[in-house]
Each structure stands twice: as structure tokens, then as C-alpha cells.
Amino acid sequence: xxxxxxxxxxxxxxxxxxxxxxxxxxxxxxxxxxxxxxxxxxxxxxxxxxxxxxxxxxxxxxxxxxxxxxxxxxxxxxxxxxxxxxxxxxxxxxxxxxxxxxxxxxxxxxxxxxxxxxxxxxxxxxxxxxxxxxxxxxxxxxxxxxxxxxxxxxxxxxxxxxxxxxxxxxxxxxxxxxxxxxxxxxxxxxxxxxxxxxxxxxxxxxxxxxxxxxxxxxxxxxxxxxxxxxxxxxxxxxxxxxxxxxxxxxxxxxxxxxxxxxxxxxxxxxxxxxxxxxxxxxxxxxxxxxxxxxxxxxxxxx
Ligand code: GDP
Numbered sequence: 001x002x003x004x005x006x007x008x009x010x011x012x013x014x015x016x017x018x019x020x021x022x023x024x025x026x027x028x029x030x031x032x033x034x035x036x037x038x039x040x041x042x043x044x045x046x047x048x049x050x051x052x053x054x055x056x057x058x059x060x061x062x063x064x065x066x067x068x069x070x071x072x073x074x075x076x077x078x079x080x081x082x083x084x085x086x087x088x089x090x091x092x093x094x095x096x097x098x099x100x101x102x103x104x105x106x107x108x109x110x111x112x113x114x115x116x117x118x119x120x121x122x123x124x125x126x127x128x129x130x131x132x133x134x135x136x137x138x139x140x141x142x143x144x145x146x147x148x149x150x151x152x153x154x155x156x157x158x159x160x161x162x163x164x165x166x167x168x169x170x171x172x173x174x175x176x177x178x179x180x181x182x183x184x185x186x187x188x189x190x191x192x193x194x195x196x197x198x199x200x201x202x203x204x205x206x207x208x209x210x211x212x213x214x215x216x217x218x219x220x221x222x223x224x225x226x227x228x229x230x231x232x233x234x235x236x237x238x239x240x241x242x243x244x245x246x247x248x249x250x251x252x253x254x255x256x257x258x259x260x261x262x263x264x265x266x267x268x269x270x271x272x273x274x275x276x277x278x279x280x281x282x283x284x285x286x287x288x289x290x291x292x293x294x295x296x297x298x299x300x301x302x
Contacts, residue, residue: 001061005087006046007220007228014042016050016058017222025050025058038081043069044218045086045175045230068118070177070232085218085230087175090120090152094180094189096127097135097155103181104142108293110179111151115251116243119177122152122170126185129157145287149253158185158192168193171223177230196224245301249277252294254286268298 004016004023016025025048031041042048042063049062069086093110095102107123114121123146125139139155146153154170156163167189170176178186191197220228246266249255259267261276269277281291 001049001051002058004048004050004058005220005228006042006044006048007222009040009042009044009218014060016048016060017220023050023052023056023058025060027060031060031063038071038083040082043083043086044220044232045069045088047087070117070119085177085220085232088119088177088230089174090122090170091177091179092122092124092170094124094126094178094184094186096184097125097131097139099127099130100181100183102138104289105293105296106181107146108290109297111149112248112251112297115253120152122154124154124156124167124180124189126156126158126189128155128163129159145290156185156189158188164189164192168225171225171227171229173226175220175228175230177232190229194224243301245298248294248298248301252290254290255280255294258285270295270298 002018004018004025006014007017007022008015012026014025014027016023027042042060043066046066047064048060049064050058050060052058066083066086068088070084070088071081072084091110091114093107095107102125111121111123123142125142128136128139131139143153143155152170154163154166156167158164171193178190180186187199191199218230218232221231222228243251245268249259249269255269255277258276258280259269261279262269262272263274264272267275267277269275272278277286277291280286281288
């Protein structure tokens with residue numbers, strides 16, 4: 001029996017990376033019955049045991065319990081959920097300090113999603129070389145804010161080898177998803193890290209693009225220095241499904257304590273009297289940008 005990682009799914013075949021080689025493998029039908037609540041019983045990212053047939057193909061014998069996974073609503077009129085990718089060690093939200101303009105709302109929405117999926121989150125601010133002193137100071141403010149909330153934070157530039165070294169350390173032996181709008185430098189960063197890569201702009205399906213690549217499945221891209229990049233079309237839709245408005249603050253670490261002081265247990269921290277979160281905000285204990293992101297997200301949940 002060998003162990004491996006599913007790195008791609010073509011429908012009936014799965015590519016399994018054992019570390020030494022990539023084996024085309026099949027999944028016996030019995031697994032389809034076991035995994036009825038999701039549309040794909042075996043997902044990209046799954047760790048599996050497999051036996052090798054005489055012709056060199058593999059038979060998947062066991063799927064290891066998933067540490068986490070990201071789903072989206074099944075497409076093509078199917079019911080239930082589709083697992084996009086499993087066993088992520090971390091997800092990085094990438095923003096650039098400028099070109100395109102940095103959007104804190106994007107970062108905060110992503111962080112809520114990571115909290116909901118229990119995926120370790122990293123905030124990356126790229127293109128630091130384009131920042132003047134004001135931009136650099138702003139990046140430092142963001143570093144202070146997000147590290148104080150418990151998130152890992154990195155500033156990068158494809159021009160700055162020191163920062164690329166840190167990013168490489170972060171990715172080594174980990175399975176990482178990059179999420180961010182088009183143009184912030186996700187492809188450039190990955191190309192700069194691994195001499196084997198020469199991805200074209202947007203080739204990695206933007207890691208987040210909606211609409212495009214809707215028929216493509218996710219894949220894991222092996223890194224030469226160990227680890228994988230998760231290329232997951234449609235990941236942006238891993239939206240805030242199934243979160244009730246009053247639950248949203250559970251995914252903001254700085255609101256957990258203050259919300260205990262709310263008069264109403266289903267307080268949405270928007271307009272209610274005797275609200276612990278609003279009071280904490282007024283005392284300056286919750287950043288304005290975060291409260292603002294919270295209110296915007298709340299709006300979209302209603
Ligand atoms: P993606 O859409 O997020 O994958 O972004 P790309 O990697 O395609 O980069 C978009 C543009 O930003 C390209 O013209 C890159 O050369 C440029 N770019 C990426 N990273 C940096 C950086 O750190 N500094 C500067 N100045 N430009 C960058």
C-alpha cells in the first residue's frame with residue numbers, strides 16, 4: 001500500500017502524487033455511496049492509500065479523514081455541495097499596496113471565510129516597491145492590526161529577494177491557496193519562487209476568478225521545494241453561505257469578548273441598544289476598517 005495526495009481530478013480518473021511519481025488512479029464505486037452528502041466523494045487535496053495494478057494505474061483503497069475543506073454549491077443543477085479542495089494548511093489573501101488599490105474589505109471578507117472553514121489565514125501585501133513613505137507606513141499599520149488579531153502577515157515585492165525568501169519559507173512543505181483579485185501579483189510571486197514555473201498572467205485561473213474556468217476542476221501544483229499551491233477556480237464563491245446575520249461577529253476575533261456584553265443574544269451590533277461591540281468600537285478597541293467591513297458583510301447577508 002502506498003500513500004499519496006490527489007492533485008487533480010478528471011472526472012473518472014484521479015492523479016495521485018506519491019512524492020516519487022504521479023499515478024493515474026481510480027476510485028471504486030463503494031466510495032460514492034459512502035460520501036452521499038457531497039457530490040464528489042474524493043476531492044483534490046485528499047490524502048489516500050492506494051494499491052498499484054500491473055499496468056501501473058492505481059486503486060484508491062482508503063481516503064484519510066480531511067483536516068478541513070472548502071466547498072461550493074454544486075453546479076449544473078445538482079443538489080448538495082462540491083468539495084473544491086481539502087487539507088489546506090493555509091490560505092493567503094494577496095493585495096497590492098497600489099495598482100490595483102488595496103481593499104481592506106476584501107481582506108476582511110477572506111478572513112471571515114477562513115475562520116468559518118478553519119483554515120489558517122495569511123495576509124500578503126505585495127508591490128511594496130511601489131509604495132512611497134505613506135504607503136509603507138500604511139502597510140505597517142495593517143501589519144500591526146492583523147498580527148494583533150492573530151493572523152500571519154507578510155509584505156512582499158518581486159523586486160525584494162529578502163521578502164521572497166520569507167514567502168518561500170512560508171510555503172515550503174505546505175498546501176497553500178492564494179486568493180486575491182486580478183493584477184495584485186499572485187502569478188508573479190509564484191513564478192519568482194520556483195524556477196520550474198513560467199505561468200502566464202492569469203494562467204493560474206486567477207486563483208479566484210468567477211465565471212471563467214467554470215468547467216475546470218481544482219488542482220494542486222507541486223512546488224519544487226516541497227508543498228503545493230492550490231489552484232482552485234471558483235474559490236471566490238466559497239461565500240458566506242449558511243451564516244446567520246447574528247453569527248457573523250463570531251468570525252471576527254476582536255468581537256468575541258465584546259459580544260458577550262450585548263443585551264440581546266441575537267444582537268447584530270448594528271443598531272441595537274446596549275451593544276457590547278458598538279461600545280468596544282467607541283472605546284477604540286475595534287478598528288474602524290474592521291467594523292466597517294463587518295457592517296458591509298452584514299448587509300450582504302441580509
Ligand atoms: P495576478 O493577476 O494576481 O496573478 O497578477 P500578475 O502576477 O499577473 O501581476 C500583475 C502585474 O503586476 C504584472 O504586470 C506584474 O509584473 C506586476 N507585479 C507583480 N508583482 C509585482 C511587484 O512586487 N512589484 C511591482 N512593481 N509589480 C509587480
